[in-house]
Amino acid sequence: MVTWFAGLFYLPRLFVYHAMSKDKISHERFIVMERKLFYGIMTPGALITIFLGMWLWLGYSFSGTWIYLKLFCVILLILYHIACFKYLINFKLKKNKHSHVFYRWFNEVPVILLFAIVILVVVKP
Numbered sequence: 001m002v003t004w005f006a007g008l009f010y011l012p013r014l015f016v017y018h019a020m021s022k023d024k025i026s027h028e029r030f031i032v033m034e035r036k037l038f039y040g041i042m043t044p045g046a047l048i049t050i051f052l053g054m055w056l057w058l059g060y061s062f063s064g065t066w067i068y069l070k071l072f073c074v075i076l077l078i079l080y081h082i083a084c085f086k087y088l089i090n091f092k093l094k095k096n097k098h099s100h101v102f103y104r105w106f107n108e109v110p111v112i113l114l115f116a117i118v119i120l121v122v123v124k125p
Contacts, residue, residue, distance in 0.1 A: 001049045005114060007042030008077070011084050012107035018091055019100040027094075034088050046081055050074070066124045073117050080109055 011034060018030035053074065057067065087103075090096045098106075 001045070003041050004045030004049050004077075004081075005110060007037055007045060008080065008084070008110040009107070011037050011042060011088070012103050015087055015091070015103040016100045016107065019096060019098060019103055027091075031092050034091065038085065038088055042081065042084070046078070050078075064124060066120045069125075070117055070120045073113050073120070077110065077113055080113070 014030060014034050014037065018027070018034070021027055021030060056062070083106075087096070087098075
């Protein structure tokens with residue numbers, strides 16, 4: 001989970017710097033960094049997190065409203081992961097239409113979801 005969140009926090013930050021870059025060398029460097037982060041850290045971290053989360057849920061039969069709210073937050077994180085992939089491809093194809101300010105705000109989404117998930121797990125409302 002930590003590796004997935006590390007990628008979810010850092011990739012949009014790379015998008016911020018990539019959106020601000022103007023030269024070809026920086027553009028190519030960011031493409032390599034973003035690709036390695038997405039495929040080497042984020043996606044394996046996401047798959048392991050989802051697999052182990054399902055194993056825990058099914059193996060220990062957690063129940064209650066909190067678990068469904070947590071699962072909803074995880075689904076939102078998966079959708080965020082997919083959105084990161086879309087932006088990664090847009091940068092690679094030089095089709096980015098967003099400013100660095102957009103990516104700064106986009107970067108805050110996983111922080112909010114992480115807080116929500118931790119609160120749900122600890123408090124179990």
